Amino acid sequence: MTEEDVVAELRDGMTIGIAGWGSRRKPMSIVRAILRSDLKDLTVVAYGGPDVGMLCAAGKLRKAVYGFVSLDSIPLEPHFRAARQNGTIDAMELDEGMLQWGLRAAAMRVDFLPCRAGLGSAITEINPALATVRSPYGEDEYLAMPALTLDVALLHANRADARGNAQYLGPDWYFDDLFAMAAEKTFVSCERIVEPGGFLAEGSESTIRINRMFTSGVVEAPYGAHFTHCVPDYQRDEAIQKEYADSAKSPEAWAEFRAKYIDIPEAEYRRLIGVQS
């Protein structure tokens, strides 16, 4: 598949989970393709970084569901901040662990999972639909974190095979496996597609984290996570991340960033960042 083929599977109003974490291993080439499309009114579920910020800046979002949105080395995501402060998106803000629990509940096909997180905090006030549940075995009253069922999950792996198994070579695959299992359909982009049986030349069995039963298509996207990091293949491009953050200063700056890095084919993006001649 190509990024455009993935976009063709998406519809206005869908709930889309974007895996990765902050400004780390985000499926940015697919996000860029969404920005180039006519899609609108999306709900995004994420441990957010520039994926969420770009969707905000491009007016693609109706709602964001998140535990945080951060660029890591730049703690506050400026485009997301602008959207929140201008009230242009709805928000469901959660504790980080609650977001994991919501994905896990969806993956398990149960309505909710109990947790302590959220009790006593503003979480129950800013999300008035959240309910508590009394333990049938004792005196405890837990927060009932509802399943966060996704229409589509998007994720970027280091390696995948053509059938949709995916491999993670860095030290953390974050919650990519839960995003895949919480979604009706999951599309994987990867740095390189390997031949059948090729994973073990790259890493041990335990690095093959995503099973093709939970994926629907694979895009070979070298530097597809760029400018976020995709270790060990590449580190974050801090210079371009800074250009991106600075582009929140005015509509003109954003238009300029967009024209330079987004409204172009991916091959040209790779030429621009100097990894393809």
Added chain:
Amino acid sequence: MSSEATLSEICAIACAEAWRGSGEVLASPIGTIPTIGARLAALTFEPDLVYGDGDAVQLGAPLPIGAPPDAEKVVEAWLPFGKMFDIVQSGKRHVMMGATQIDRFGNQNIACIGPWAKPKAQLLGVRGAPGNTVNHPTSYWVPAHGPRVFVEQVDCVSGVGYDRADAAGATAVRFHHIHHVVSNKGVFDFETPDHSMRIRSLHPGVTVDEVQELTSFELVVPDDVPESRLPTDEELQLIREVLDPANARAAEVPDA
């Protein structure tokens, strides 16, 4: 050597002291000086304390602050975020988070300033604070003590304080413990009958009046206000030569 300790070094000791008695749990410091403090505690008086590289591994020996991503590490165990979330719920963790705002009962805000529905300033979001505070001990680090940080009421309760935990019921209270608040002026705790914030110690040269002036609510002042302890020679050497040779700590708390 102790007489020459800088304010940032005194703060590092105050942070380290937050983990005294924690035992074999994961110390999760957010910020430079808390990171120095956690590692210092592990190297000295709290040898079973567990600490990571701030990313995905648990360390068997400290890395200096600012070490490059490819620095050689003594990897002791694996700590990806999924494991971290499991550890949070297990209770084997003591986090020291930052606080954009904190009130007298230890409610903390890192989410936004102004009404949440349409904030004046969107900050990080609540991150892990709601879950941390009801699952395991939590301390806070405030590098610049001031009345806009130590507030009468926080705008969005991210970390749960004592009054809010009580109001939420027994399940919220069971594992809730706000341990210390360390600032550039002193150390504060909640060891009072109603769990309102008390001065535990003040850093050398800081007066009760000064710190009360910088706090928007009334602090509980014990009859005898101790001075925060100074680093030992061994501790100063560890901070300066092993843990933070580049003096990143001075960027967080400038020398007075």
